[in-house]
Amino acid sequence: MQAASVTFELIIAETREFQMASHSMNVHTIPSGLIQTNAYLLTDSVRKEAVLVDAPGEIWPKIKPILESEDLTLSQLWITHGHWDHTQGGAEVVRETGAQVLAHVADQVLIETPEVMEGFMGEKLGLEGFAVNQWVAGGDTLTCFGATVEVRHVPGHCPGNVMFVFADDVMALVGDAIFAGSIGRTDLPGGSFDELAASIRTQIYTLADETKLYPGHGPVTTVGIEKQSNPHVPA
Numbered sequence: 001m002q003a004a005s006v007t008f009e010l011i012i013a014e015t016r017e018f019q020m021a022s023h024s025m026n027v028h029t030i031p032s033g034l035i036q037t038n039a040y041l042l043t044d045s046v047r048k049e050a051v052l053v054d055a056p057g058e059i060w061p062k063i064k065p066i067l068e069s070e071d072l073t074l075s076q077l078w079i080t081h082g083h084w085d086h087t088q089g090g091a092e093v094v095r096e097t098g099a100q101v102l103a104h105v106a107d108q109v110l111i112e113t114p115e116v117m118e119g120f121m122g123e124k125l126g127l128e129g130f131a132v133n134q135w136v137a138g139g140d141t142l143t144c145f146g147a148t149v150e151v152r153h154v155p156g157h158c159p160g161n162v163m164f165v166f167a168d169d170v171m172a173l174v175g176d177a178i179f180a181g182s183i184g185r186t187d188l189p190g191g192s193f194d195e196l197a198a199s200i201r202t203q204i205y206t207l208a209d210e211t212k213l214y215p216g217h218g219p220v221t222t223v224g225i226e227k228q229s230n231p232h233v234p235a
Contacts, residue, residue, distance in 0.1 A: 025145050025169070028066060029214070033057035037085040038216055040173055043072055044145040050074045051144055052099065053164065053173050054216065057088035060096055067097075079103035080175025081161040082110025083188075084117045084127055086216060091128040102142070104153065105135040107160030120189055136162060138203075152203045156196020157184030163203065171212040178204055178213060180221035183232045200226075200233045 028041040033056030040053040041063050050072040052063065067074055074097040080086060082103065087110070093099060103111055110117060114127035136142070138153030142164070150165040154177040161184070163174040176184035178200055186193040204213070209224030227235035 025147065027171075027214070028063075029220075030059065030062050031056075032059045032062055033085055033088055035085050036217070038214070038218075039063070039089075040214055041066060042144060043070060045070055045072075047145055048072055049145065051076045051078060052093060053078045054080055054086040054175070055088070055090035055093050056085055059089040060092045063093075064096070073097075074099045077101045078164060078173075079107070079111060079132075080163065080173065080216065081158040082107030082114075083158055083176070084110075084114055084121070084125055086175070087111055087114060087130075088125070088127060091130040094130050100133040101130060102134045102136050103132045104137065104160035104162045105132075106155070107158060108132065108135075110158075110160070138162070154196075154199035154203050155190075156186060156192050156194075156199045158188070159190040161199075165207065165211075170208060170210055171214060172204070172207060173214045174204065174216070176216040178221075178226060178230070178233075179215045179218050180225070181230060182218075183230070184216075197233045201235070205235055 024044050024046045026043045030039045030041060032039055037056035039056055039059050042051040048071055050067060052074060055077055077093055077099045111132055112129045114129050118124055136151045140151040142149040147166055147168055152163045152165060154161050154163050157176045161175045161177055163172050165172045186196055205227050207223045211223045213221050
């Protein structure tokens with residue numbers, strides 16, 4: 001969920017595609033769901049594979065045409081954290097594709113029994129849980145289309161928030177840990193400003209300044225920009 005103190009301009013749901021220079025991966029940015037959460041569809045037209053990072057509501061009808069038009073198989077769903085706006089469409093994606101789900105075990109309850117979030121949200125959202133096939137932790141490495149991906153644990157917004165760092169592509173998918181000019185809210189159960197600030201300084205600000213940060217809400221930013229101007233967590 002996005003920062004409480006910042007109102008982001010809602011982005012009309014569309015796919016924005018970026019080609020990585022080092023290999024054949026494309027990054028499709030697809031805002032979806034009630035609060036326009038960013039899903040990232042990573043595709044490789046050579047390997048004919050795809051990986052989805054986060055699954056907001058109504059995401060399946062938006063990624064299905066991309067998968068079909070490029071004849072891609074969605075093999076994995078990576079969850080940056082368990083908040084409802086990042087997982088609401090996950091059960092449908094898994095049913096339709098059989099994708100293997102990766103997430104941090106600290107958010108197991110939120111992902112597999114999401115109705116617990118309706119208590120602190122104060123409304124029924126019709127959330128459906130789904131099983132996680134592989135638990136990841138800080139320091140783990142994954143392989144995506146031949147590229148090595150580092151998992152970094154960045155709690156504070158949510159206990160299980162992780163980020164996925166593509167060092168060769170100088171990019172990271174950060175969930176709601178940090179946004180362009182803001183940070184994730186810390187007033188929800190499991191949140192802590194001090195913990196989030198420490199996560200940002202030790203796990204995000206330690207990346208190269210030119211690293212592009214793909215957040216859960218709003219536009220892409222860079223490590224250098226946030227170190228210089230983020231008003232909530234100065235470097």
